[in-house]
Amino acid sequence: MNRNVLEIIDALTAHQDDESIRVLEELGTNSPDNEVREYTSRALVRKNVHDSLKIVIINQGKGINDLSPAVAMSTINEILALKDKSEVVRILDDTISMHSDESVKENARSVKSLLALS
Amino acid sequence: MAKIIKVGSQNLTPNKIANPFKTSRNSTTNPFKYNNFDGNTLPFELAADVFETKSPNKLKMIASSVTGSMNKMKSLLPESIINFVNRVREGISSAWDYAKNTNVSDIPAIKAFNDVMNTPIHIPALSGLSESMTSIGKGITSNIQSVGKGISSRMEFLNTDVTDIGKAMADRWTSLISSIKPNRISSDMPVAELRQLWLNEIELEGAVA
Numbered sequence: 001m002n003r004n005v006l007e008i009i010d011a012l013t014a015h016q017d018d019e020s021i022r023v024l025e026e027l028g029t030n031s032p033d034n035e036v037r038e039y040t041s042r043a044l045v046r047k048n049v050h051d052s053l054k055i056v057i058i059n060q061g062k063g064i065n066d067l068s069p070a071v072a073m074s075t076i077n078e079i080l081a082l083k084d085k086s087e088v089v090r091i092l093d094d095t096i097s098m099h100s101d102e103s104v105k106e107n108a109r110s111v112k113s114l115l116a117l118s
Numbered sequence: 119m120a121k122i123i124k125v126g127s128q129n130l131t132p133n134k135i136a137n138p139f140k141t142s143r144n145s146t147t148n149p150f151k152y153n154n155f156d157g158n159t160l161p162f163e164l165a166a167d168v169f170e171t172k173s174p175n176k177l178k179m180i181a182s183s184v185t186g187s188m189n190k191m192k193s194l195l196p197e198s199i200i201n202f203v204n205r206v207r208e209g210i211s212s213a214w215d216y217a218k219n220t221n222v223s224d225i226p227a228i229k230a231f232n233d234v235m236n237t238p239i240h241i242p243a244l245s246g247l248s249e250s251m252t253s254i255g256k257g258i259t260s261n262i263q264s265v266g267k268g269i270s271s272r273m274e275f276l277n278t279d280v281t282d283i284g285k286a287m288a289d290r291w292t293s294l295i296s297s298i299k300p301n302r303i304s305s306d307m308p309v310a311e312l313r314q315l316w317l318n319e320i321e322l323e324g325a326v327a
Contacts, residue, residue, distance in 0.1 A: 008312050008316045015312075020309045
């Protein structure tokens with residue numbers, strides 16, 4: 001992965017502005033490069049706010065629902081590594097109960113099981 | 119008969135009959151075990167001398183001979199070394215003084231050469247030759263001077279060339295340093311600028327691909 005892109009993602013991760021989440025979603029999670037998608041998903045999880053976690057949990061083809069197993073597993077690992085898991089558990093519960101897509105619900109249920117075991 | 123039986127019973131003790139080798143075995147392991155010297159024991163050093171061999175100690179002999187040789191060398195060498203160093207020092211000093219106080223033209227060989235070259239030859243038949251020899255000497259001198267001037271001018275050119283090269287390298291280095299962009303990507307930058315930088319990177323990657 002390009003070193004400049006990596007530094008831009010890091011800078012956006014450290015940014016407090018909500019606009020940074022939108023940029024990460026727009027340019028990072030939609031990137032054709034698996035590494036960029038993986039790094040962006042982990043960055044969004046590390047932000048640990050509702051908007052960023054929502055992107056990697058409820059969106060089809062992003063974060064834990066990414067078609068690349070490496071990206072999905074990396075995102076799940078980052079979720080499991082969070083110190084404060086309250087927000088992610090809340091989103092997972094909402095996804096399991098309310099999401100229209102069954103595969104997204106199934107993934108959310110799996111992640112929640114892993115969280116319970118960890 | 120009764121006396122004989124009594125004597126026999128006194129000499130043949132039950133111990134000796136039961137173990138006839140006991141005494142000899144004990145004396146083999148420690149012959150002084152049951153002896154009493156009444157305090158008249160020898161010091162260990164004197165007792166140890168009893169077991170020393172009479173053959174001369176070769177190691178001691180070699181060591182003493184080496185020590186003697188080294189002492190002899192110590193008494194002989196320094197004087198010769200000091201003399202040698204003094205001679206060399208005097209030689210260098212005299213050579214330096216000679217070089218410092220002597221003109222090049224006073225060096226005997228060069229003086230003789232100059233004398234020969236400048237002495238007119240008084241052979242009537244060869245009067246023309248003496249003039250030509252003088253002119254040859256002058257010509258050699260002028261040629262040597264011109265060679266010296268040529269070398270000097272070449273050195274000046276070389277000096278200016280090296281200076282120019284150094285200046286050119288300094289200019290190149292300065293331009294190279296100025297062309298390197300500082301690492302300005304940080305979270306202090308506005309999000310819009312970071313987004314623009316990211317887009318530029320995507321464009322660059324697309325162009326490369």
